[in-house]
Amino acid sequence: MIDFIFQNPAKIIFGKSALSHLQTEAARFGKRVLLVTGGQSARRIGLYDEVMRILSDGGFTVFELSGIVPNPVLSRVYEGIALCRREKIDLVLALGGGSVIDTGKGIANGVPYDGDVWDFYAGIQVPKAAMPLGVLLTHAAAGSEMSYSSVITNENGRIKRGFNSITNVPTFSILNPEWTYTLPPYQTSCGGVDIMAHMMERYFTDVEHVELTDRMITAGIQTVMHNLPIALQSPDNYDARAEIMWAGALAHNTLLQTGRIGDWCSHKLSHELSAAYNLTHGAALAVLFPAWMKHVLKQNPKKIAQFATDVLAVDPALGTDTQIALEGIKRLEAAYRSYGMPTTLRDAGIVDPDIQALAQKALPEPDSAIGGYVKISRQDAIEIYRLAL
Amino acid sequence: MIDFIFQNPAKIIFGKSALSHLQTEAARFGKRVLLVTGGQSARRIGLYDEVMRILSDGGFTVFELSGIVPNPVLSRVYEGIALCRREKIDLVLALGGGSVIDTGKGIANGVPYDGDVWDFYAGIQVPKAAMPLGVLLTHAAAGSEMSYSSVITNENGRIKRGFNSITNVPTFSILNPEWTYTLPPYQTSCGGVDIMAHMMERYFTDVEHVELTDRMITAGIQTVMHNLPIALQSPDNYDARAEIMWAGALAHNTLLQTGRIGDWCSHKLSHELSAAYNLTHGAALAVLFPAWMKHVLKQNPKKIAQFATDVLAVDPALGTDTQIALEGIKRLEAAYRSYGMPTTLRDAGIVDPDIQALAQKALPEPDSAIGGYVKISRQDAIEIYRLAL
Numbered sequence: 001m002i003d004f005i006f007q008n009p010a011k012i013i014f015g016k017s018a019l020s021h022l023q024t025e026a027a028r029f030g031k032r033v034l035l036v037t038g039g040q041s042a043r044r045i046g047l048y049d050e051v052m053r054i055l056s057d058g059g060f061t062v063f064e065l066s067g068i069v070p071n072p073v074l075s076r077v078y079e080g081i082a083l084c085r086r087e088k089i090d091l092v093l094a095l096g097g098g099s100v101i102d103t104g105k106g107i108a109n110g111v112p113y114d115g116d117v118w119d120f121y122a123g124i125q126v127p128k129a130a131m132p133l134g135v136l137l138t139h140a141a142a143g144s145e146m147s148y149s150s151v152i153t154n155e156n157g158r159i160k161r162g163f164n165s166i167t168n169v170p171t172f173s174i175l176n177p178e179w180t181y182t183l184p185p186y187q188t189s190c191g192g193v194d195i196m197a198h199m200m201e202r203y204f205t206d207v208e209h210v211e212l213t214d215r216m217i218t219a220g221i222q223t224v225m226h227n228l229p230i231a232l233q234s235p236d237n238y239d240a241r242a243e244i245m246w247a248g249a250l251a252h253n254t255l256l257q258t259g260r261i262g263d264w265c266s267h268k269l270s271h272e273l274s275a276a277y278n279l280t281h282g283a284a285l286a287v288l289f290p291a292w293m294k295h296v297l298k299q300n301p302k303k304i305a306q307f308a309t310d311v312l313a314v315d316p317a318l319g320t321d322t323q324i325a326l327e328g329i330k331r332l333e334a335a336y337r338s339y340g341m342p343t344t345l346r347d348a349g350i351v352d353p354d355i356q357a358l359a360q361k362a363l364p365e366p367d368s369a370i371g372g373y374v375k376i377s378r379q380d381a382i383e384i385y386r387l388a389l
Numbered sequence: 390m391i392d393f394i395f396q397n398p399a400k401i402i403f404g405k406s407a408l409s410h411l412q413t414e415a416a417r418f419g420k421r422v423l424l425v426t427g428g429q430s431a432r433r434i435g436l437y438d439e440v441m442r443i444l445s446d447g448g449f450t451v452f453e454l455s456g457i458v459p460n461p462v463l464s465r466v467y468e469g470i471a472l473c474r475r476e477k478i479d480l481v482l483a484l485g486g487g488s489v490i491d492t493g494k495g496i497a498n499g500v501p502y503d504g505d506v507w508d509f510y511a512g513i514q515v516p517k518a519a520m521p522l523g524v525l526l527t528h529a530a531a532g533s534e535m536s537y538s539s540v541i542t543n544e545n546g547r548i549k550r551g552f553n554s555i556t557n558v559p560t561f562s563i564l565n566p567e568w569t570y571t572l573p574p575y576q577t578s579c580g581g582v583d584i585m586a587h588m589m590e591r592y593f594t595d596v597e598h599v600e601l602t603d604r605m606i607t608a609g610i611q612t613v614m615h616n617l618p619i620a621l622q623s624p625d626n627y628d629a630r631a632e633i634m635w636a637g638a639l640a641h642n643t644l645l646q647t648g649r650i651g652d653w654c655s656h657k658l659s660h661e662l663s664a665a666y667n668l669t670h671g672a673a674l675a676v677l678f679p680a681w682m683k684h685v686l687k688q689n690p691k692k693i694a695q696f697a698t699d700v701l702a703v704d705p706a707l708g709t710d711t712q713i714a715l716e717g718i719k720r721l722e723a724a725y726r727s728y729g730m731p732t733t734l735r736d737a738g739i740v741d742p743d744i745q746a747l748a749q750k751a752l753p754e755p756d757s758a759i760g761g762y763v764k765i766s767r768q769d770a771i772e773i774y775r776l777a778l
Contacts (some may be wrong), residue, residue, distance in 0.1 A: 001404070001628060001631045001632070001635075002402050002404065003403060003406050003407065004401075004407060005400065005401065005402050005403070005410075006400075006401040006403070007398065007399065007400040007401065008397070008398075009396065009397075009398035010396065011394065011396040012393075012394065012395040012396065012647075013394050013396075014392060014393050014394070014395070014648070015390070015391065015392025015393060015648075016392060017392050018392065021394075037572055050443050152494025178570075208628075209628035209631070209632070210633050211612050211615065211616070211632050212608065212609065212612040212636050212639070215607075215608030215609075215612055216605055216608045216609075218604075219601065219604030219605045219607065219608045220601065220604075220605075222604060223601040223604055226600065227600070232733060239390060239597075239598035242390045242598070243390070243598070243600050243647070246390075246647065246648065247601050250644075255639075255644075257633070258403070258635065259403070259404075259635065295670075299693065300411050342723070345667060385615055
C-alpha cells in the first residue's frame, strides 16, 4: 500500500424522499440559483417541473442554463460564469448526468477565479475555491456527483481536458434511483459499463498489498454485474437501480484508489474513439477494456488473473495466470454483450477505423507512454486498437 | 435499501510519511495547539517527542492535557474546555487511540457551546459547531479517527454516554501503521475484534436489498481476518498493519451503514460487561457477539446464515439456515480464540457474574428493547449473558 490522502466532503442525499431536502440544502447558500440542465429527459419525467416548483415555493430566484450536451463545451461554461457574476448567483444547481454536472463544476470553479477557467483544464493553474455546487442526478454512470473530476471540451481546437480538484466535489448531491427508470436500455448499460470501468481502472495496479481496496472494488463490480441485468429486464426495479446508483458514486469518489495507483489507459484510448466516431463513452469502454486486457496480460498477467478469479469466479486451478486471465476476459466480454454492449469496433459499427490516427491522438509525443499497470507506447496503443477490431 | 444521508469530510492522511503533513495541516487553524495524550505508549515509541519537535519547529505554542485513560471521563473534558478558552487555543490535537480522540471531541464540541458539554452526551442538546480537531492515531480499533461518535463517562453516577454528530468528525486524521507495531498482542487483537464488530453491527440488519454494503462489509471483515493473524505473528509487518488500520477507519465512518439499519445490541451488552468487570471492549465483544448470534438466530437466522456463507465461507449446501448459521458462529469463535481472545465469560476470567444486574443495567426499563436486527428484551439479554457463560 502506498501513502495516500483521502477526503471527500460531498453530502449525499439518497433515496425516494431525497428531493424533499432540496429547499433546506439550497437555502444554506442564499436565494439565487443557477439551474444547469441538459436535454429533454428531466422534463419528460416531470422532474424539471418539480424542481422549479420546489425552488419557487422556497422563494428562490432561478436563472437557467439549459441544453448542455454530451461532451460539454467550454463556451457554455463561460456563459454560466458570466451569468453567475452578473446575477450574483449563490448556488449552481446541476440537474442531469455527467455532462451537466461537469459544466456546473466548470462554472463553480470559474466564478471566483480572476483568470480564464480553462487554465484549470489546461493544468496551468490550480483552483483555490469554488462556488457551492448542488447536484440532482438523473443517470448512474460518470460518478461526477461525488468525484474530484470535471471534463470539458474546448471548441477551439476540439481539445477535451479534465482536471481533478477537491473544489470539484459537489457540496451536496441528491440521488433518487427512480429518476433513472426511464433511461433507454442502451444508456443504462453504458452507465453500468462506465461504473465498472471506474472500478477496474483502479483495480489494475502493480502496487502490492492493497487487499482492502481490492476486495471493495470486487464488491462494487459484482454488485453492478448482478444488478445491471435486473435493471435492464425491469427498468423500474428500485433496488437494482439503487445498487447501481450508489455503486456509481462510490466508484469514482477516490475511496477505491486509496493506497494504490490506477491505470486509466483504457479510458484514454476510449476518449479518442468517442471523439473520432461519436461512440458513447460506456460503449467505447466495453470495446477497449477487454482489448487492453488482452494486450497487457502478455507483459503482466498477474492482476488480470486475480480479477478473473476474484471478480468473475474463474477457477484458480484452470491453469497458468495467462489462461485464467483469458478465461476472465471471455467472461467479461460475454457479460458486456449480455448488456447489449459492443465488444468489438465492428459491433460498434466502426469499420476500418484509422488506428494510426487514434493512437497518435492518444499519444501525441512519439516517446510518451500512458497507463499505471503496464506502460503503453503509441505502438502498444495501435495493437490494442487492432485487438478491438 | 432505505433512504440515507451520507457525509464524512474527514481528511485522512495515511502512511509512513503521513506525519510530515502535520505542520501544514495544523497551521491552517493558527499557532496555539492543545495536545491531548494518554499514557506512556506514544512517549515510548518516540512519537510524542517527534510531534513536540515538529510543533516547536513550526512555531506552535503547545498546551497539554495528558494522562487520558480508557473509558475517558468528563472531568478531563471540562479541563480541556477551560484550557482552550483560557489559552485561546486554535486546534485540539489528539495523539492516541479512541479514548484520547473521544476526549478531544468532547473538548472541541464544548468550547464554542455556552452550556454544559454533557448536554450533548445526555441528548438534550445538539451541537451546532466545534473547534478544529486533528488526530494522530496510535491504535487501530475504535474508529474514532473518522467517526461521528464520542463516548465519555460522567463520573457523577458513572454514566457512560455517547452522541453522534458531524461535529465529531475530525478535521484531519494522520494514520501511520508503524505507530501500531509496539501494541501488545492482546491490544492488537482487541482492536481487530472491535473493528470487525463495527462492521458486523451494520451487517446484521433486516433491511432487504443492501447488496453493495453487504459486499463491502464482507470485504472489510475478510481483510481484518486475513491480516490480524499476520500482525500478531509479525508485529512490524507494515502491510498487515496498514490493512487493519484503514479497515478500522472505514468500519466506523458511516459508509457501511448507508441504506441500512444496524443492530448494536452486542455493543450495548458489552459496554455493561466492560463497566462491571473492567474487561477490554474488544474482549467483551469477542465474548458477547457469538452469544448474541446464537440467541437471535432462533428468531431470525437469515442474516446470520448469510454471514456464515459470505464472510466465513460455510458451504450453503450444509443444511438449514440455522445449521449454516451455527457453523458460522463456530468458525467465528475459533477465529477469535486464534487471536487470543476469550469467547466465554469463564475464558475472560469472569466466574459467576451477576447476570440479572448486567441485564438490568443494559435495559433499565422493564419493557424496553434494544437491537435493530432482532428486538432484545431484558429477558433476552439475560439469556445472551447466560449463553456467554
